[in-house]
Amino acid sequence: MMPNATLFAMAVWFALLIAFAYKFIWPPLMTAIDARNKKIAEGLAEAEKGKAALAEGQKQKDAMMKEARQAATEMKALNDKQAQVQIDEAKVQAKVEADRIIAAAHAQIEMEKQKAKEQLRDQVAVLAIAGAEKILKREVDAKVHADMLSQLRAQL
Amino acid sequence: MSSSNESITPSEYIEHHLQNLRISLGDGGFWQIDVDSLVMSIIVGVVGLGVFWLVARRVTAGVPGRLQGFVELVLEFVDNTVKDVFPGDRKFLSPLALTIFVLVFMMNLMDLIPLDFVAKATEAMGLPHWKAVPSTNLSVTFAMSFTVFILIIFFSFKSKGVGGFVHELFTAPFGSSPAMWIPNLAINIIELISKPVSLGMRLFGNMYAGELIFMLLGLLGMLGGVFTAGSIILSWGWAVFHILIILLQAFIFMVLSVVYIAMAQEHH
Numbered sequence: 001m002m003p004n005a006t007l008f009a010m011a012v013w014f015a016l017l018i019a020f021a022y023k024f025i026w027p028p029l030m031t032a033i034d035a036r037n038k039k040i041a042e043g044l045a046e047a048e049k050g051k052a053a054l055a056e057g058q059k060q061k062d063a064m065m066k067e068a069r070q071a072a073t074e075m076k077a078l079n080d081k082q083a084q085v086q087i088d089e090a091k092v093q094a095k096v097e098a099d100r101i102i103a104a105a106h107a108q109i110e111m112e113k114q115k116a117k118e119q120l121r122d123q124v125a126v127l128a129i130a131g132a133e134k135i136l137k138r139e140v141d142a143k144v145h146a147d148m149l150s151q152l153r154a155q156l
Numbered sequence: 157m158s159s160s161n162e163s164i165t166p167s168e169y170i171e172h173h174l175q176n177l178r179i180s181l182g183d184g185g186f187w188q189i190d191v192d193s194l195v196m197s198i199i200v201g202v203v204g205l206g207v208f209w210l211v212a213r214r215v216t217a218g219v220p221g222r223l224q225g226f227v228e229l230v231l232e233f234v235d236n237t238v239k240d241v242f243p244g245d246r247k248f249l250s251p252l253a254l255t256i257f258v259l260v261f262m263m264n265l266m267d268l269i270p271l272d273f274v275a276k277a278t279e280a281m282g283l284p285h286w287k288a289v290p291s292t293n294l295s296v297t298f299a300m301s302f303t304v305f306i307l308i309i310f311f312s313f314k315s316k317g318v319g320g321f322v323h324e325l326f327t328a329p330f331g332s333s334p335a336m337w338i339p340n341l342a343i344n345i346i347e348l349i350s351k352p353v354s355l356g357m358r359l360f361g362n363m364y365a366g367e368l369i370f371m372l373l374g375l376l377g378m379l380g381g382v383f384t385a386g387s388i389i390l391s392w393g394w395a396v397f398h399i400l401i402i403l404l405q406a407f408i409f410m411v412l413s414v415v416y417i418a419m420a421q422e423h424h
Contacts, residue, residue: 004187004188004295005181005187005188006295007296011299011303015303018251018255020255021205022248022251024209025208026231028212028213029215029231030235031215031217032217032228033228033232036220
């Protein structure tokens with residue numbers, strides 16, 4: 001039962017096993033475990049980041065949607081207003097144009113009328129003179145009677 | 157038990173199974189080698205750490221296979237146990253703890269192989285005795301615990317220096333007054349020696365007693381010099397309890413070794 005020389009042989013074997021585990025077993029396994037742990041940690045962090053980014057994106061999307069909707073509403077209102085303004089303007093312009101055309105037509109008509117009157121007067125004067133010439137059957141000195149003739153013309 | 161001799165007495169049976177296969181190297185009882193214990197230690201050491209080595213050679217940081225998963229489980233268990241005990245650098249201490257745990261567990265595991273299977277197989281090979289459980293040999297358990305002792309001394313020197321270690325031998329725990337040098341030294345030497353002795357004795361005692369109980373239970377079920385189903389049932393029952401013991405003893409040896417080495421690096 002007392003320990004014997006097996007002790008030394010066993011101690012050497014034990015020491016060899018420790019050295020082997022220290023050199024060839026522990027480092028590669030621990031490196032792999034640490035590497036995986038790091039990978040997992042990174043993956044989790046990435047996922048967390050992704051989630052945050054997604055939430056942020058959602059928020060941005062909502063804000064943008066709201067803004068866009070508001071902008072569209074505003075634009076539509078503005079458009080309606082502008083269209084109304086344009087319609088009103090067009091109406092005013094059309095009225096002005098119409099008035100102008102009517103006025104011009106009136107003026108033209110007045111002028112035509114005036115011209116016709118003028119012509120009529122001249123012709124009447126010529127006719128009157130010719131008539132008078134025929135009635136009187138004598139020559140009337142146009143120069144002498146110019147005064148009288150122009151008086152007559154003015155009366156027409 | 158011997159197949160050629162069915163009706164041996166219980167004490168013969170026990171004596172037969174408690175003998176190592178010895179070869180003598182020189183004069184005296186000490187210079188002998190227990191070949192069976194040594195060969196079994198080498199086999200279980202190669203098999204136990206071989207599994208770890210196989211995994212370590214083609215280890216991947218990606219998705220681990222089942223074997224790698226198991227190996228990593230053991231590794232992390234050992235590493236966490238060491239971490240709980242020792243806050244410093246675990247680069248050496250963790251592989252040491254792993255070696256102790258695996259080796260002691262594998263040695264103890266041999267206890268679950270029914271005693272007479274091994275005995276008959278080795279008898280067929282012409283070997284008169286063969287104890288399959290190396291941890292039932294005091295030389296083996298002391299070899300391991302004294303290796304741990306050497307490491308305790310080594311780490312004491314490393315963290316305190318030889319001078320600091322000797323200084324502590326004389327001044328702790330009662331203080332540095334010269335009158336206390338002798339008591340201090342006595343206490344420290346007892347404390348130092350008790351560590352490997354208790355470590356080796358505990359493992360040896362547990363495993364030796366466990367094996368003895370297997371033998372006694374086998375004999376208890378024996379009728380007229382022949383083993384019966386009773387022996388098998390009783391042995392099976394004890395084997396189930398023994399699973400706990402072999403694991404526990406491996407764990408205790410590992411944790412205490414780490415605790416002792418961690419204590420050696422503390423300053424008083």
